[in-house]
Amino acid sequence: MRVVAGERKGMPLKAIDGTTTRPTTDKVKESIFNIIGPFFEGGVALDLFAGSGGLGIEALSRGADKAIFVEKDGRAFQVLQENIKKCRYDDVTELFRTDAMRAIKGLLKRDIVLDYVFVDPPYHKAMYYDLVAQLVENNKVATTGIIVCEHAKEVTLPESYGEFQLIRQEIYGAAVVSVYRCTKEEGEIVG
Template identity: 70%
Template sequence: MRVVAGERKGMPLKAVTGTTTRPTTDKVKESIFNMIGPFFDGGIVLDLFAGSGGLGIETLSRGADQAIFVEKDGRAFQTLQDNLKKCRYEEVSEVYKTDASRAVKGLIKREILIDYLFLDPPYHKKEYYDLLLTLIENNKLSNEAIIVCEHATDVALPTNYGAYRLIRQETYGSTIISIYQKE
């Protein structure tokens, strides 16, 4: 794993040991950013179920101002912190070792708007996609927000989450990338 483009292009990232997370491959990551970017002029990214932090770090490298990472697995959390330190992004990152549901409740209380949301929960936990609706209903996403959901091919996500509609969907092996934007 590595940072694909931007100011930290080529920087190798540590992967989480074990089988508790599924890192997004460099090929899929590059495809995601070709669809939503490829570069950004500021903004805040929320990387729920961050794992090693590859998607959020990639967004920072490509021009986002700030990132919020949420990961509850201990090994993944340590790997995420190591990757942020290696990429020198500690100053522009908030890292929370907690459940995504609890993190979303905390975000609702803050004066913050998310511009890029990455949602990649464990494939067998489809109910975590409801967090997307919680963020939308509480006006936590900017009008230009881009939502990227990574899910298994046997998980069908709706064509709309509130005012955000599915604008693109690509399949990579057993993984689907679904991208939503406001209508």
């Protein structure tokens, strides 16, 4: 695993030993960022079920201002910390070793708006995609934001999360990447 592009391009990232996590491959990561925009001008990323942090670190390398990482597994969290330190992103990251549901409850209480949301839970835990709906319903995703969900082929995600419509789906082996963007016109008042 490595950082694919941006200011830390080529930086190797440590992976997690064992089968408790399933890192997004470099090929899939590169495809995701080609879909959502190769480079960013600021913004806040949320890497939910972060594992070794590949997606959030990639967002930072490509221009995001800040990334929030949530990972419950102890070994994965340790690798995540090492990767962030190695990439010298300590000052622009928040790391939470907690369950995703608890992390979302905490984010809902904060004055924060997310620009990039990456959701990649264990494939057999489809209920975690409901956390996306909670973020959208509570206006925690910017109207210009992007939501990326990685999931198994057997999991069918909704066509929309509020104003965020499914705009693209790509299949990579057993994995599917679903991308959502807000379809509301800029300046439109939603009542």
